[in-house]
Amino acid sequence: MNARHATAAATPRAIGFAFEGVTRRYGAQRAVDAVTLAFAPGSVSALVGSSGSGKSTLLRLLLGLEIADEGRVLFDQQPVTPDTVADIRRACGYVIQSGGLFPHLSVRANLALLPRHLRWPADRIDARAVELAALVNLDSALLQRYPHQLSGGQRQRVALMRALMTDPPVLLLDEPLGALDPIIRHQLQDELRTIFEAIGKTVIVVTHDLAEAAFLAPRLVLMRAGAVVQDGSLADLRERPADEFVARFVAAQRSLPPA
Amino acid sequence: MRIAAAVRAAWCLSAITDSRARSAPSKRAAFRSQEWNITPAVALVIAVVVTMLLCAYTQTARADDNRPLVVGSKNFTESVLLAEIFRDEAQRHALTVAHRRALGGTAILWQALLQAQIDVYPEYSGTLTQELLHDLPPHTDLAGLRARLAQQGIGISAPLGFEDGYALAVPQSLAARLKLHTLDDLRAQTQLRYGLSNEFLDRADGWPGLRKAYALAPMQLQGLDHDLAYRAVRDGAIDVIDVYSTDAEILDQHLQVLDDNRGYFPRYDAVLLYRLDSAARVPALATTLAALANRISVADMRRLNAEVKLDHRDEAAVAAAYLGIAAPPAQSNVVALLARVGQRTLEHLALVGVSLGLALLIGLPLGIFAAGRPAIGHTAVAATSILQTIPALAMLVFLIPLLGIGAKPAIAALFFYSLLPIVRNTVAGLEAVDPALRDSARALGLPAQVRLLRIELPLARQAILAGISTAAVINVGTATLGALIGAGGYGQPILTGVRLGNPALILEGAIPSALMALAVQALFALLAYTLQARESQRV
CATH class of the missing domain: 3.40.190.120 (Osmoprotection protein (prox); domain 2)
Structure with a gap:
């Protein structure tokens, strides 16, 4: 654990992970159904699908927020178990649609939660916050504010900063832009792609928007009813759809009608 | 681990005042100055709690002293008068006696005597055979009573001279x-x-x-x-x-x-019961008791009762006049009133504060432990609900054999009554925390105790504070019953006022009690508001 913290500021070792025949049931329903997937160190992937297709649950399984009923989740070749889950969580930055910022803490206090627990000195926390504010285009003056005093876009930027504070090798984003208006969303898509290229981490983005997925990630994993339907590039999905559903999903992306 | 965290949470209840900036010295100043800004409300709460604890401490210290003899009395005029008469007579024999007046019913006085909380109290021979010593036949004579009582270390005086059947x-x-x-x-x-x-x-x-x-x-x-x-x-x-x-x-x-033509009622000769060890320790006790033998006739007693109950004279004054000694010095009315109310306020605050503090120490960790564990949660809430349904008087009588009389059993009873609102609101507050926020905290990799202290408790704070506030307000009211077992507080004048049919005396306890309840409520409202304001109004 401590070794990782010591190297946190340096470029971290990229980490890969894999799902091996993983099933997660809620009662009779299979939220994730016999999924086998591997994510190479340093790769950027998107999980796409309608809501309820199981893509968020995959992230939660990886973080140990859910436990697989069958199969194994491997993180850096280690199975996710109650013993390893603390280290795994600290090796992952996690951003959810609502931001997940704690309303009773200032932006800075939100950012400082984990670093302070890891006994970072205050000046290091502040320096890192300023550095990340620049990365995500956030005015440093906003660090003093509370989450409800920020716009939706600013909140997601802060959530991303919080996920990146300790420079974890893995970044997991669950519908990070889902609640934003189109202009902010567009702008943040640009920024996210730049950031993904700059930080060299293993990234998974969950989104129901194929265009967003394709813009952010070279690899698309299309899910339906807990199972992987197709795993490939946008070109694969377009030109060689695995089935009727994939073809319909691709066709359902609306562009502006010709002027 | 969770328990340890919970205990810590309880005392720095102000996870509350918000552990925002905990460790780290130096450069934090910019952030810390505002985060450690202790608001007046928080300071006020701390001051009140400290005061309560101090009151409790001095109260206990007083009880542990090498105390003078204590005479107790039941919660009716004659008993109070007899105890006063005993005290005045003792004074003639150079014996200083404290009077714990109007302590409630027979069970409470008898237990208090057995537990050496008091040394003497007025009793009636019939009560002994009928209520307290079930192994004796109903018409046992004085010698029989004396022999039987001696087995329990209790002595019985000669009859005082009248029967009160x-x-x-x-x-x-x-x-x-x-x-x-x-x-x-x-x-x-x-x-x-x-x-x-x-x-x-x-x-x-x-x-x-x-x-x-x-x-x-x-x-x-x-x-x-x-x-x-x-x-x-x-x-x-x-x-x-x-x-x-x-x-x-x-x-x-x-x-x-109506004439008891079948001779059903046993004789109720007034006597004084006393501890034999006290008589051995203080020889003047025996001479005092002997001096009172056959001293008071039925007519005397009825007149003394009338002077107190019908003429609204003070028991101490009536007793002193009867024995022909100087009445206790009367203070100026206002000064005396203020002194009384002030003393009772301290006693009342001590009862409420200590019981509430204990309930927090137990209730908060219990609530935290039960939150998210439905089986334990339901059990804990059900158990504390049952405690809530025990009538206060019954609870007090149960507690006397364990804790004696005075503040301790009253505090224990109030403690039990405080548990339900605190436990229930803590469970409800923690379970109402947004699951997305809880997961965010887990996904950050924070250990359970940090999540609890930094995230979950602060987010549940409003509900928890509301529970504590409810418990405190209920305690202020219920603590008036503590007077039944000599715990003092605002219940003292209320009880006496009811006994003597004196509304002014009832109000002397009821008004400060209502004011204290309002003040407690206002204090918690202010605390909640201030904490809220610190979060929302700062830019």
């Missing part, structure tokens, strides 16, 4: 109309409305035996406080009440005492 009485007009002379005459009049004191209804030598002995079967029977019964019979709300043969009201209210 139970009797039933009806208004004279009613007696004349229905030709009621004896208890036998009551049997045919089943339409009469009986209002009997609760103690009389419960005790073996009271109503249960009387009903059998005379085959009484009234259609209407209710339990009342003895003093309220006189008012009810005067107002015509009831017809038959139980009286003591020395009650002043018998003459004043034109009541007819």
Whole structure:
């Protein structure tokens, strides 16, 4: 654990992970159904699908927020178990649609939660916050504010900063832009792609928007009813759809009608 | 681990004042200055709690002193008068005695004597055979009582000179109309409305035996406080009440005492019970007791009772006048009132504060542990709910054998009553935390105790504070019952006021008690508001 913290500021070792025949049931329903997937160190992937297709649950399984009923989740070749889950969580930055910022803490206090627990000195926390504010285009003056005093876009930027504070090798984003208006969303898509290229981490983005997925990630994993339907590039999905559903999903992306 | 965290959470309840900036020295100043800004409300709460603890401490310290002899009295005028008379007589024998007055019923005084919380109290021979020493035959004589009591380390004085037995009485007009002379005459009049004191209804030598002995079967029977019964019979709300043969009201209210023609009621000779070890330690106790033997006649006693109950004179003054000694010096009214109220305020704050503090120490961790564990949560809330349903008086009597009389059993009872709101609101507050926020905290990789202290408790704070506030307000009200077991506080004047039918005295306790409840509520509202404001109004 401590070794990782010591190297946190340096470029971290990229980490890969894999799902091996993983099933997660809620009662009779299979939220994730016999999924086998591997994510190479340093790769950027998107999980796409309608809501309820199981893509968020995959992230939660990886973080140990859910436990697989069958199969194994491997993180850096280690199975996710109650013993390893603390280290795994600290090796992952996690951003959810609502931001997940704690309303009773200032932006800075939100950012400082984990670093302070890891006994970072205050000046290091502040320096890192300023550095990340620049990365995500956030005015440093906003660090003093509370989450409800920020716009939706600013909140997601802060959530991303919080996920990146300790420079974890893995970044997991669950519908990070889902609640934003189109202009902010567009702008943040640009920024996210730049950031993904700059930080060299293993990234998974969950989104129901194929265009967003394709813009952010070279690899698309299309899910339906807990199972992987197709795993490939946008070109694969377009030109060689695995089935009727994939073809319909691709066709359902609306562009502006010709002027 | 979670428990340890919980205990820490409890005392720095102000996870609250918000552990925002905990460790790290130096450069944090910019952030810290505002985060550690202790608001007036927080300071006020801390000050109040510290005051309460100090009150409690001094209270305890006083009790542990090498105390003078203590005479106790039951919660009725005659008992208080007899204790005062004993105290005044003792003073003549150069013996200083403290009087813990109006402590409640027989059970409380007897337990207090056995537990050496008091050294002496006035009792009646009939009560001993009927209520306390069940192994004795009902008409055991004084020598028999003395031998039996000695086994328990208790002595019994010579009779004081009068008998104060139970009797039933009806208004004279009613007696004349229905030709009621004896208890036998009551049997045919089943339409009469009986209002009997609760103690009389419960005790073996009271109503249960009387009903059998005379085959009484009234259609209407209710339990009342003895003093309220006189008012009810005067107002015509009831017809038959139980009286003591020395009650002043018998003459004043034109009541007819019905003759116990079958000799059902045992003799109730007034005596003083005392601890034999106290008599050995303080020789003057025996001479005081001897001086009081056969001193007080029934007529005397009825007159003394009337002077207190009907002429509204102070018991201490009446007792002193009876013995022909100087009455206790009267202070200026306002000064005396302020001093009394101030003293009771301290006592009351100590009862409420200490019990609430203990309830926080136990209730918060229990609530935290139970949150998210439905089985344990339901059990904990159900258990604390059951505690809530135990009547205060019953709870106090249960606690006396364990904790004696005074502040301790009162604090224990208030502690039990405080648990439910605190546990229930802590569970509810924690379970209401947004699951997305809880998961965000887990996904950050923070350990459970940090999540609890930094995230979950602060987010549940409003509900928890509301629970604590409820408990505190309920405690302020319930603590008035502590006077029944000598815990002091605002209940003292209320109890005395009810006993003497003195509304001013009742208000002397009721008004400060209501004010304290309002103040406590306002304090918690201010605390919640301030904490809220710190989060939302800062830019």
